Amino acid sequence: MTLLVKVVKIHLISEQFDKAGNRIDYKEVNKILWELQKQTREAKNKTVQLLWEWNNFSSDYVKASGIYPKAKDIFGYSSVHGQANKELRTKLILNSSNLSTTTMDVCKIFNTYKKEVWEGKRSVPSYKSDQPLDLHKDSIKLIYENNQFYVRLALLKKAEFAKYGFKDGFRFKMQVKDNSTKTILERCFDEVYKINASKLLYDQKKKMWKLNLSYSFDNKNISELDKEKILGVDVGVNCPLVASVFGDRDRFIIKGGEIEKFRKSVEARRRSMLEQTKYCGDGRIGHGRKKRTEPALNIGDKIARFRDTTNHKYSRALIEYAVKKGCGTIQMEKLTGITSKSDRFLKDWTYYDLQTKIENKAKEVGINVVYIAPKYTSQRCSNCGYIHKDNRPNQAKFRCLKCDFESNADYNASQNIGIKNIAKIIEKDLKKQKSEVQVNENK
Ligand SMILES: [Zn+2]
Numbered sequence: 001m002t003l004l005v006k007v008v009k010i011h012l013i014s015e016q017f018d019k020a021g022n023r024i025d026y027k028e029v030n031k032i033l034w035e036l037q038k039q040t041r042e043a044k045n046k047t048v049q050l051l052w053e054w055n056n057f058s059s060d061y062v063k064a065s066g067i068y069p070k071a072k073d074i075f076g077y078s079s080v081h082g083q084a085n086k087e088l089r090t091k092l093i094l095n096s097s098n099l100s101t102t103t104m105d106v107c108k109i110f111n112t113y114k115k116e117v118w119e120g121k122r123s124v125p126s127y128k129s130d131q132p133l134d135l136h137k138d139s140i141k142l143i144y145e146n147n148q149f150y151v152r153l154a155l156l157k158k159a160e161f162a163k164y165g166f167k168d169g170f171r172f173k174m175q176v177k178d179n180s181t182k183t184i185l186e187r188c189f190d191e192v193y194k195i196n197a198s199k200l201l202y203d204q205k206k207k208m209w210k211l212n213l214s215y216s217f218d219n220k221n222i223s224e225l226d227k228e229k230i231l232g233v234d235v236g237v238n239c240p241l242v243a244s245v246f247g248d249r250d251r252f253i254i255k256g257g258e259i260e261k262f263r264k265s266v267e268a269r270r271r272s273m274l275e276q277t278k279y280c281g282d283g284r285i286g287h288g289r290k291k292r293t294e295p296a297l298n299i300g301d302k303i304a305r306f307r308d309t310t311n312h313k314y315s316r317a318l319i320e321y322a323v324k325k326g327c328g329t330i331q332m333e334k335l336t337g338i339t340s341k342s343d344r345f346l347k348d349w350t351y352y353d354l355q356t357k358i359e360n361k362a363k364e365v366g367i368n369v370v371y372i373a374p375k376y377t378s379q380r381c382s383n384c385g386y387i388h389k390d391n392r393p394n395q396a397k398f399r400c401l402k403c404d405f406e407s408n409a410d411y412n413a414s415q416n417i418g419i420k421n422i423a424k425i426i427e428k429d430l431k432k433q434k435s436e437v438q439v440n441e442n443k
Contacts, residue, residue: 005196008184012172012209015150019167032164033209036155037131037202039092044127047084047106047219052124054080055114081107084092093160097136101197105134132199132212142214144312145238145352146305149174149185151211152201172209184215190316192364193217223265225328229367232418233318233332233358234377234410235351241314242410245325246382246418251411252321254314259350262306304340306351315357322367330362331417373423376430384413385429 014026054071057105061069084103089096109125116122139154152169155161161169176182187193196214203210207275233243240256322330337371359369380387381398383405391400398412405412416422 003215003216003218007198007212007214008181010181010185010211010213011175011203011206012151012211013175014209015171015173017167017171018165021167023424024166025341027262030168033133033155033202036094038129039094040126040131040133041129043084043088043092043094043102044100044106044131046088047080047103048110048125048127050084050087051080051107051110055118079107093156095139095154095156098134098139098155101134101136101291114285118134124306130202130204132201135198135200135254137195137197142185142195143171144186144189144309146301147308148178149182149189155200172211174211174423185362187217187364188215189348190245190312190361192361192362211281224326225365225367226325226326227328228313228420229325229327229417230329230331230370230420231322231327232414232416233330234242234414234417235332235335235355235408236413239410240351240354241318242408242414243318243321244411244414244418245327246415251414253410254317256314259303259307259310263303266303307353311350311354314354318358319361319365319367322362323365327367329368329370330358331370331372331422332358333377333417334371335374372417375423377416377422378409378413380416380429382407382412382419385425387429387433 014024016024016026016029017020018024036294040052057074058069061067061368061395070078071080071083072078077083077086081100081103084107085096085100087092088099092099112118113122113125117124133155134154135155141152141154143150143152150171150173155170156164174185176185181190182238184193184443188195193215194217194397196216198214199212201212202208229245231243231245233241235241239253240259241252241254243252244250332355335355362369376387379389379391381391381400381403384403386400386402392409396409398407398409419425
């Protein structure tokens with residue numbers, strides 16, 4: 001197991017709004033950010049000064065007394081880092097976590113070169129004006145909206161932030177230029193990768209701010225997954241997701257209904273809005289009708305966005321379950337193509353979208369996805385293999401006519417779906433049943 005730490009560089013476009021929803025000019029935002037650069041420089045130089053003074057003090061102290069002084073006795077903090085933070089925190093408008101990241105960084109660098117500085121081989125570090133802004137990992141929040149990544153950065157102390165009247169923090173649109181960057185951001189967003197302390201820099205050439213986003217991941221879980229252990233996933237009508245390992249009573253269920261509920265509430269509003277626009281007429285208010293219809297049409301976007309976010313959440317939870325169970329393979333029914341079930345799915349491509357997201361996230365953690373033919377998996381008894389449509393007295397329930405095995409219908413389907421080479425097994429089951437029927441008829 002190795003922890004890999006990497007950095008991806010992304011240019012940012014300022015997207016600040018005030019409380020009334022008006023866009024704040026990027027020049028105003030730049031002014032604040034440049035001030036923060038100055039303060040970062042000040043913090044760094046002040047920390048170096050403290051470190052240097054402490055170093056000299058310690059040296060004198062040892063010479064005089066034979067023992068090293070304890071920072072705790074002098075500062076009340078166990079290190080210079082604590083003292084630097086205390087002195088700077090009240091003075092500067094920098095977010096405290098970011099400030100602490102900056103001062104910690106300076107302490108680390110100083111300690112690395114302390115000996116060389118002491119011996120006169122290197123000068124005391126001094127920081128110039130265009131310092132990158134340090135970002136504590138908790139100061140970075142990725143946002144995914146409408147197929148676009150944004151980032152919200154906590155840059156100021158809360159009390160300072162309130163003064164500027166921003167609505168939603170320092171929010172930037174991320175300029176994602178290639179697929180590999182997009183994939184990295186998706187994995188950070190899905191928490192497959194962890195975001196670390198990062199840096200915000202000003203790119204003089206492009207006159208833009210640039211985020212050097214640091215992320216890390218390890219491959220511990222991935223190597224422990226057993227390719228022969230299969231998680232059967234039923235993407236269904238009653239529940240959006242039911243998954244289980246064959247022979248395991250434990251199951252993963254997402255009851256869902258969120259998307260449908262959201263869609264209904266939004267569509268009810270849409271209908272009432274369209275009702276109102278009808279009465280506006282066409283000729284009387286010029287282009288009135290077209291204009292008035294617009295907000296109603298945007299509702300479609302809203303539903304799509306909600307569905308997107310919800311499916312991300314569902315698929316992430318499913319993959320977590322697969323990893324927890326040690327499954328190296330996921331089996332699902334192929335939902336495209338002409339099958340007995342296709343119409344019910346294609347009515348609403350939500351399921352197709354969900355399946356695509358599961359597939360993508362599975363690949364990220366090294367889980368194989370195997371698609372199987374969606375025939376008879378809901379009619380087959382996972383206990384004895386008997387296939388009959390009457391095994392399902394209703395949508396939700398499964399009861400085997402032959403062995404009396406009873407269970408939740410989706411769970412039973414997921415059990416079948418999780419069997420290796422299930423398509424061939426079903427073929428055999430059907431042949432066997434056919435011959436049994438013939439034998440019975442010949443009697
Ligand atoms: Zn049975």
